[in-house]
Amino acid sequence: MSDHDKAVRVRISGKVQGVGFRFWTRDEAVRLGLTGWVRNEEDGAVVAVIAGPDSAISTMIERFRRGPSGASVSGVETEAAQLEKNPTDFHITR
Numbered sequence: 001m002s003d004h005d006k007a008v009r010v011r012i013s014g015k016v017q018g019v020g021f022r023f024w025t026r027d028e029a030v031r032l033g034l035t036g037w038v039r040n041e042e043d044g045a046v047v048a049v050i051a052g053p054d055s056a057i058s059t060m061i062e063r064f065r066r067g068p069s070g071a072s073v074s075g076v077e078t079e080a081a082q083l084e085k086n087p088t089d090f091h092i093t094r
Contacts (some may be wrong), residue, residue, distance in 0.1 A: 014067075014074035
């Protein structure tokens with residue numbers, strides 16, 4: 001990550017599993033030039049860590065509030081995050 005990049009952990013709740021949310025997240029993040037990961041949580045939420053320029057992160061958070069068609073987002077929580085290493089892509093993880 002460059003000096004201008006940061007990382008944010010985002011927890012999205014609502015009807016966000018079984019609607020392609022992780023694949024949509026990966027596609028949107030790649031379009032915005034973000035790196036990181038996304039996964040389903042056992043409680044039905046989706047969690048992502050996104051890293052990149054502030055403006056791209058802000059755009060992605062706004063997109064999380066809408067989600068893909070079929071999703072019904074009821075909450076988006078964010079907090080500062082640290083990435084263990086410098087990621088070069090955005091991937092879906094378990």
